[in-house]
Amino acid sequence: ELKVEQNPLFLSMQEGKNYTIYCNYSTTSDRLYWYRQDPGKSLESLFVLLSNGAVKQEGRLMASLDTKARLSTLHITAAVHDLSATYFCAVRSLWRLTFGEGTQLTVNP
Amino acid sequence: DTGVSQNPRHKITKRGQNVTFRCDPISEHNRLYWYRQTLGQGPEFLTYFQNEAQLEKSRLLSDRFSAERPKGSFSTLEIQRTEQGDSAMYLCASSRITGTGGYEQYFGPGTRLTVT
DSSP states (O other), X not given: OOOEEEEOSEEEEETTXXXXXXXXXXXXXXXXXXXXXXXXXXXXXXEEEOSTTOEEEETTEEEEEETTTTEEEEEEOSOOGGGOEEEEEEEEETTEEEEOOOEEEEEEO | OOSOEEEOSEEEEOTTOOEEEEEEOOTTOOEEEEEEEOTTSOXXXXXXXXXXXXXXXXXXXXXXXXXXXXXXXXXXXXXXXXXXXXXEXXXXXXXXXXXXXXXXXXXXXXXXXXXX
C-alpha cells in the first residue's frame, strides 16, 4: 500500500525566511503533485512533477523530485503572509492520488 | 467559469437519512474522481470514472455509498443511511490526458456534509 509522509506537519515562519517541506513516499511512482488548500476551500494545483530530477518554480515556491530517493521537496523563498495555507503532496498510483497529511504553513509578519 | 462545480456546497442531515451530491466536471475531461477529506487530513480516494465506466472503487466506499456517471458527463455520489462518521468534505476532481501525460486532477469546491 502506497504511503505518503510529509514533514513538518506544522510550520510557523517569519516573513522573509526560507524553508523546505519534505514529502516521502513508499513505492515507485512517476507522478508527484503539490496542492495548496486555504481554510474551508478546495485544492489548488501548484506543480506536477513528471520525472526524476524535475524542478519547477512559480514565484516564491520551487518543487523538485528525486524518484530514486522517493522524495519531493517544496522550497519556500522569502516567505510572505499570502503563502499561509496547507500544502499537500500527492503521489499517483494508477488513477488514484494518495495524499500526505499536509503541512500547515503560517507566515508571521 | 469552466472549472469543476459541485452541488450542494453544504449539506446538514440527520443520521439515517440519504443524501446525494452532484459533480459537473470540466467539459472536455473524460476522467472523474471522488475523494473524501476529514478535518486535518489529506483527501482520500473513493472512486474513479473513465467516461461512464466506474473503473476503481476504494475499500472506503462501503455498500452505503454509490456513485454514478450516466452518459459520461456529470456524476452523483449517494450515501444511504448516513452515519456521523460520514461527516466530511466530499471533493470531486476531473482530468484528461495531457500532451505530457500529466493527468493533472482539477478539484471542485467540495460538498461539506454534516451528519447530526
